[in-house]
Amino acid sequence: MNRFLTFFSAATLTASLGLASAGGAGPVGSGLISMPSPYSVSATLDRVAAAAAALDFAVAARINHAQAAQKVGLELRPTEVLLVGNPRGGTALMQCAQTVAIDLPVKFLAYQDAAGQVWLTYTDPAALMSRYNARGCNEAFAKAGGALKTIAMNALK
Incomplete structure (x- = not known):
């Protein structure tokens, strides 16, 4: 549990300080790719949904964490x-690697940091390939990485 809290604190601190750079990674070792968005959180994910649909991706779910927090009397910046x-x-x-299913469908996170900057974040498929020891699958994971990068870049245009 302490490792989780330590990681969570480091990830929260990194995000709140805006340390993720354009096209850069999230917290060290996280496998996250984060990019600043010029749009609101909601508009960013609307644009991601449209960009994903253009590549034959279907929306499986959308979760508004800030709205859920509000329902239980808590505050959370748009997330x-x-x-x-x-x-x-x-x-x-x-x-x-069948266990990669735990990370599918792919998740795109949009959130507003303490400074008001909106970020679009997703997990780099190369990190998943490493995490699940998927040997001999470079092409499949590279193709997935290219598709996610295209979705993100098109959404942020």
Whole structure:
């Protein structure tokens, strides 16, 4: 539990200080890619959904964490997660390492930091390949990485 709290605190501190750079990674070792968005949290994920649909990804779910917090009397800056998936690409990843399914569908996080900057964040598929020891699957994970980068870049135009 302490390792979780230590990681969570480091991740929260990094995000709140805006240490993730354009096209850069999130907290060290996290495998996250974070990019600043010129749009609101909600608009950012609307644009991600449209960019994902253009690549034949379907929206599986959308979670508004700030709204959920408000329902229980707590405050949270705008924070939303969009889950998108493409069975052709996702299946290829799971055929390489079935346990990667725990990280699918793919999640895009949009949140507003303490300074008011909105960030779009997702997990780099290369980190998943490493995490799940998916050997001999470079092409499938590279293709997934390219698709997610395209979605993110198109959404932030």
